[in-house]
Amino acid sequence: MRAPRLALAAAAVLALEGVALLVFAGIELIGLGSGDAASLPTAIALIVLTLVGAAALLAFAFGTRVGRSWARSGGVVFQVLAVALALASLTLQPVSWPFTLGVGLPGLLGFALLISSARREGGRPQAE
Numbered sequence: 001m002r003a004p005r006l007a008l009a010a011a012a013v014l015a016l017e018g019v020a021l022l023v024f025a026g027i028e029l030i031g032l033g034s035g036d037a038a039s040l041p042t043a044i045a046l047i048v049l050t051l052v053g054a055a056a057l058l059a060f061a062f063g064t065r066v067g068r069s070w071a072r073s074g075g076v077v078f079q080v081l082a083v084a085l086a087l088a089s090l091t092l093q094p095v096s097w098p099f100t101l102g103v104g105l106p107g108l109l110g111f112a113l114l115i116s117s118a119r120r121e122g123g124r125p126q127a128e
Contacts, residue, residue, distance in 0.1 A: 008065060
């Protein structure tokens with residue numbers, strides 16, 4: 001079964017966010033290796049949680065691509081969290097606009113694509 005274009009676009013956004021988290025985990029790992037961590041256990045926990053989030057986003061991307069509702073639901077939760085994080089970053093002074101826009105815009109785009117994809121596929125029976 002071929003996935004609709006909206007589902008493919010939503011899956012692409014989720015996959016790109018997952019890859020971005022993998023890159024971020026790599027940067028954290030390099031920082032850990034260079035001795036930049038103030039607390040080793042905290043740094044390791046942050047890296048592990050970042051990798052868990054990346055794995056979840058990649059799984060949601062795959063599931064969205066094949067039309068699974070659990071993947072869209074999980075993806076929506078991640079997108080809402082991304083938008084909330086972007087909005088919360090506006091309270092810090094000075095505002096880090098690259099971070100705010102880099103997290104918020106993909107979150108909004110992913111949310112819109114996931115909701116649109118779910119609405120479009122709502123009338124079709126799914127093969128489980």
